[in-house]
Amino acid sequence: MAEKEKTELKKGAPLLVVDHLTKRFADLTVLDGISLTVHEGEVIVIVGPSGCGKSTFLRCLNALEDIQGGEILLHGERITQNSKNLTELRQRVGMVFQSYELFPHLNVLDNILLAPTKVQKRKREEVKEEAMALLARIGLESKAESFPRQLSGGQKQRVAIIRALCMHPEVMLFDEVTAALDPEMVREVLDVILELANQGKTMLIVTHEMQFARAIADRVIFLNDGNICEESPPEEFFDHPKTERAKQFLQTFTFSRKGS
Amino acid sequence: MTACVRTKVYRLQASIENFRAGNNPSAWKKQQVCIVNWDFIHQYLPLYQKAAVLTLQIGALGILAAIAIGIVCTMIQYFKVPLARQVVSVYVEISRNTPLLIQLFFIYYGLPKIGIRTNPYACGVAGLAFLGGSYMTEAFRSGIEAVDKVQTESAASLGLSRLQVLRYVVFPQALTISFPAFMANVIFLLKETSVFSAISLMDLMFTAKDLIGLYYQTTESLFLLVVFYLLILLPVSVLGSLLERRMRYAGFGS
Numbered sequence: 001m002a003e004k005e006k007t008e009l010k011k012g013a014p015l016l017v018v019d020h021l022t023k024r025f026a027d028l029t030v031l032d033g034i035s036l037t038v039h040e041g042e043v044i045v046i047v048g049p050s051g052c053g054k055s056t057f058l059r060c061l062n063a064l065e066d067i068q069g070g071e072i073l074l075h076g077e078r079i080t081q082n083s084k085n086l087t088e089l090r091q092r093v094g095m096v097f098q099s100y101e102l103f104p105h106l107n108v109l110d111n112i113l114l115a116p117t118k119v120q121k122r123k124r125e126e127v128k129e130e131a132m133a134l135l136a137r138i139g140l141e142s143k144a145e146s147f148p149r150q151l152s153g154g155q156k157q158r159v160a161i162i163r164a165l166c167m168h169p170e171v172m173l174f175d176e177v178t179a180a181l182d183p184e185m186v187r188e189v190l191d192v193i194l195e196l197a198n199q200g201k202t203m204l205i206v207t208h209e210m211q212f213a214r215a216i217a218d219r220v221i222f223l224n225d226g227n228i229c230e231e232s233p234p235e236e237f238f239d240h241p242k243t244e245r246a247k248q249f250l251q252t253f254t255f256s257r258k259g260s
Numbered sequence: 261m262t263a264c265v266r267t268k269v270y271r272l273q274a275s276i277e278n279f280r281a282g283n284n285p286s287a288w289k290k291q292q293v294c295i296v297n298w299d300f301i302h303q304y305l306p307l308y309q310k311a312a313v314l315t316l317q318i319g320a321l322g323i324l325a326a327i328a329i330g331i332v333c334t335m336i337q338y339f340k341v342p343l344a345r346q347v348v349s350v351y352v353e354i355s356r357n358t359p360l361l362i363q364l365f366f367i368y369y370g371l372p373k374i375g376i377r378t379n380p381y382a383c384g385v386a387g388l389a390f391l392g393g394s395y396m397t398e399a400f401r402s403g404i405e406a407v408d409k410v411q412t413e414s415a416a417s418l419g420l421s422r423l424q425v426l427r428y429v430v431f432p433q434a435l436t437i438s439f440p441a442f443m444a445n446v447i448f449l450l451k452e453t454s455v456f457s458a459i460s461l462m463d464l465m466f467t468a469k470d471l472i473g474l475y476y477q478t479t480e481s482l483f484l485l486v487v488f489y490l491l492i493l494l495p496v497s498v499l500g501s502l503l504e505r506r507m508r509y510a511g512f513g514s
Binding site: 062064087088090091093094095097101103104105114115119160163167 | 408411413414415416424432433
């Protein structure tokens with residue numbers, strides 16, 4: 001565990017503390033006592049075989065799933081589905097979904113403005129300025145009046161990221177955000193996330209893009225069977241995985257890449 | 261009982277009016293070689309017009325009330341309000357699985373028995389609202405269920421409260437999805453008004469049956485009845501399809 005301390009050194013104060021998190025669906029234990037501390041400005045990539053609980057873990061952090069044990073603390077405040085200030089806590093934890101989930105009945109701009117104006121009661125003009133600036137950054141300012149169905153998958157996902165960003169969350173969760181995209185569109189979405197990392201945004205990213213994970217991560221978490229199987233800096237994880245299970249997992253990736 | 265008496269009084273009045281106007285029904289017999297007695301149609305058109313207005317009034321009020329009931333019941337189901345939720349399911353089952361005629365009889369003859377005074381007009385509206393409420397509930401519910409659950413989650417993850425999620429995200433989408441079912445319900449309820457004559461409301465059906473009973477001008481009376489129902493329903497139907505198309509083009513759907 002010496003490596004772990006080393007990676008934590010270069011980062012700021014603890015932002016999100018997960019302590020012995022346990023999640024069960026009826027008899028099935030999906031997360032079995034996971035502990036993790038996320039520091040300010042840290043980028044954590046979570047990888048693992050399908051069904052290992054990656055997505056469920058992220059969903060718990062935003063209280064989209066109820067938890068059966070342990071606790072999640074955001075700056076010392078407990079996140080549970082029963083939290084009185086749940087909507088306030090959720091504003092501080094932004095989430096981007098695999099299937100974009102833009103609201104189909106609203107245009108791009110209204111998608112972005114809905115939560116800041118209705119939840120945070122900010123002035124429409126003020127948020128609009130911010131949103132347009134962000135849209136311009138990703139080259140989508142001309143699409144502000146378009147409806148989601150008129151956008152490509154990659155464009156939709158980038159808008160979804162901006163929609164979450166406009167709430168000024170302290171931490172962003174990315175749940176396999178490129179899994180539903182054509183290969184060519186993956187790049188444009190990952191570039192946006194890379195830029196966020198450069199700006200020092202705290203992020204938890206679940207992904208199957210191993211090269212991207214290696215480039216962006218401060219720490220890689222390898223999840224298997226509801227447990228943290230391995231936790232190390234990206235170079236170490238990808239070049240010298242410690243556990244057999246991780247080696248096996250990484251090997252399947254190499255194979256699939258050769259095959260395609 | 262009241263229904264019977266009213267009917268008789270009405271018939272009497274109608275025949276007296278007739279004789280005063282010098283319209284001896286026996287005079288029409290000469291014209292019966294013609295297939296359609298246009299004089300008869302011309303003469304009783306105003307009666308149908310009056311009845312159509314009444315039918316439309318009761319229909320519109322009943323449908324509005326049904327929409328209100330539908331929205332309330334749908335909200336109760338959406339927020340899973342304990343107890344009220346069970347009441348809603350029982351109501352929906354009772355309302356959908358009994359004919360309107362029987363519901364009207366219950367309201368018309370039953371309510372006075374427990375001391376609530378009513379009139380046919382209010383009974384008509386109440387009956388239509390009782391039947392329509394459940395149909396509207398089911399239409400709205402199916403719309404809400406068709407909105408993907410992840411939409412709710414993504415809205416919630418932005419910090420929207422449950423009510424805000426319903427209002428800004430789920431409801432607008434559900435409305436578009438359930439619109440065809442909603443329009444079908446409106447048309448269905450307007451057609452159901454044809455049983456109102458059973459509680460002595462002088463609606464279109466009542467008028468037609470009455471004229472047939474009085475003058476035996478079956479073809480003409482029924483012809484007028486069909487024409488008037490079409491006059492009411494066709495515009496509604498056309499308007500419905502126009503709105504449906506408009507909604508689809510306004511940036512909805514996938």
